[in-house]
Amino acid sequence: MTFSELNIDQDMVDALATKGILEPFPIQTQTIPMGLAGQDIIGQAKTGTGKTLGFGLPVLQSLGTDPEPGVKALIVVPTRELCVQVAEDLVLAASNRSTKIAAIYGGKAYEGQVEQIKAGAQVIVGTPGRLLDLASQRMLSLKDIKVMVLDEADKMLDLGFLADIEKLFAQTPPTRHTMLFSATMPGPIVALARRFMNKPIHIRATDPDEGLTQKNIKHIVYRAHNLDKDEVIARILQAEGRGKTVVFTRTKRAAAKLVEELNDRGFNAAAVHGDLNQEQRERAMAAFKAGKKDILIATDVAARGIDVSDVTHVINHTIPDDHDTYLHRAGRTGRAGKTGVAVTFVDWADMLKWTHINKALDMGIPEPTETYSSSPHLFSELDIPEGTKGRLPGSHAPAVRAAAPASAGGRGASAGGRGRDPQRSGDSSSRPPRDRSRSTGSDSGANGDTGSVSRARASDEKVRPEGGGTHDGGAPSRRKRTRRRRGGNDGSPSAPLSA
Structure with a gap:
């Protein structure tokens, strides 16, 4: 099966071919014909299986090769990273036609986004908050929407966007064509579909004999000590065949600390988390996609916005909160039919949480193997060369900074004590000598x-x-x-x- 056989216009077929996208995935072969026919769709498939083009190509084709200016299609996504990713995919597909696509999301100035709307953008990809902001200020009109898509609908539910979605629906014509895509389908999402969709067809692009986890991803779970995790990760990053890698942490602080630690050990890492402004997050993502950085440290804010086909490893530095989050984290690898490895660390205190995840996903790993950076099975299971240490040659050993003598006038302590009180570790040689004759010890x-x-x-x-x-x-x-x-x-x- 080819995209041409699915009746996709040749200009878009040619545009996709420039990036080596030649054959559709199962979710695409099932949803594209119905999308082209104007049928309301509920598309359900695992993350990384090509849902974006499953709805994107019908949306673009329904508008024609030279659509009139004005917003005609609205695609709502839960996160900024996913907004950028979906918009990039649609820009690629529409590169041979005059259709304009605008990404509308928070964290960036309004002016540039409003200019794109005023310039006649026909397709808007946006996050709920920013879309409602612009609509309330009458800078964005949804009265002429012909097609509306909800992508990653279950994540919208998790983030509390359901009320915002209903407000957006209320501003669009009831005759619109509606498509909803999600990896999981909880009850509130089904209720939303029944309320706002017209006789939708539910499409599941999964193998009935396949579990919830993808077969092309190798899942490894270790019980690891928190103080040894950085060393274990550093050794995994030297595994044979290791390509781009995403490491997930639970908190922003842990992400910031880990990216500093890995860079200190000689690795090329970037971070994406909530303490960074939008420009910093986009710069880190761009460097990761371009290969300038081969390790991305991220919180769950990026779990659904990383669509990079050559990610070989995903490492859960801390266990996710639930099985859905686990699936979306692991789904950053093994994309587009490729294979991948997902490694998860379970702290002793998180065993109950892992028990729930293991049971929900039927993974068959009730007791993770106790693992340390020196454990032989770590090297054999992950193809790590024997004798590998957690620091690349040429990187500074921690002792170089931390072992400075006290007689160095405070300089050594200041250099090796990152995070210490600067008043305690400052250069005492710059202060005038004090008279200690009054002190008694x-x-x-x-x-x-x-x-x-x-x-x-x-x-x-x-x-x-x-x-x-x-x-x-x-x-x-x-x-x-x-x-x-x-x-x-x-x-x-x-x-x-x-x-």
């Missing part, structure tokens, strides 16, 4: 004005030093001690501090 810099403390103790006054360890002792503490000395413990007046 403690460092006056670390414990406030200990000279005053020792004098207070000499007069049997029980005074605690103020601001210990903060380098901000001095006048405020001395005034406080003076006030406390105005009356002795027995009610009699005390001598002034200078006595």
Whole structure:
């Protein structure tokens, strides 16, 4: 079967051929003919099986080779990364026709997106929040929509976008052609389809004998200690045949820490997480797709927006929260019919969570193998050369920075102690020498004005030093001690501090 045999216009067939896309996938062969006929569709298939072109080609063909300016098709997606990815795929398919596609999503300035709409974009790919923002400001009109698509509908449900989707539906004509695509089909999504779709046909492009996980992905699960995970990951990244790799973390902080650690070990990694602005996220994704970075550290914000066909490994640094998230993370590899490896680390505290995931996906791995960076089975199962260490040759060993002597005037401590208090690890050689003659043993810099403390103790006054360890002792503490000395413990007046 070819795209031409599915009655796709030749200009789009030629455009896809330039990227080596010659034969449709099962979900495409089933949905494209119905989409071209204007049939409402609920398309269900595993992630990475080609759903985008399954709805994208019928949408573009329904508008013609030279459509009139104005928004005629709306494709709603849950995340910014997926918005960019879908828009890029449609731009490729429409590269030989005059159709204009605009990506509308948050995190970027309104002006450029509004300009694309005013310039006559016929196809809008957008996230719900930004679409509603522009519609409420009357910068985007949906009254002429002919085709509307919901992509990754289950993720919309997870992110709480269902109410926004209903508002978008309400602004489109009831006669529109509607298509809904998702990897899973929870009850609220089915209810949404029944409410807003006209006699939809439910298409499942899956093998009845195949489980929920893809056969072309090798799933490996290890019980690993949190302190050893970075070393294990660094060794996996040196496996034979390892290509582009996505490492998922649970938190933004863990992603930022891991990308720094891997780069320090000599690897070429980039990060995508919520603490980065949209420009930084797009730059990291572009570098990953172009091969400038071969490791992407990501939170689940990117789990559905990474459509890169040559990802060979997915590593779950921390276990996902549920089986659906696991499927979407693992689905970043093994795309477009290729094979891949998904490695998951399970902490001792996360065993209950893994039990639920294992049962839901029927993976048959109730007890993950206890694994360390030195475990022989780690090397054999993942094709890691014997003797591989977790640091590439030529990268700086941690001891180079951390073992600087104290006599180095504080420079060594500052260089090797990333994340320490700069006041503690700063260059003490730049400060003038202090008179320590009043101190009775403690460092006056670390414990406030200990000279005053020792004098207070000499007069049997029980005074605690103020601001210990903060380098901000001095006048405020001395005034406080003076006030406390105005009356002795027995009610009699005390001598002034200078006595």
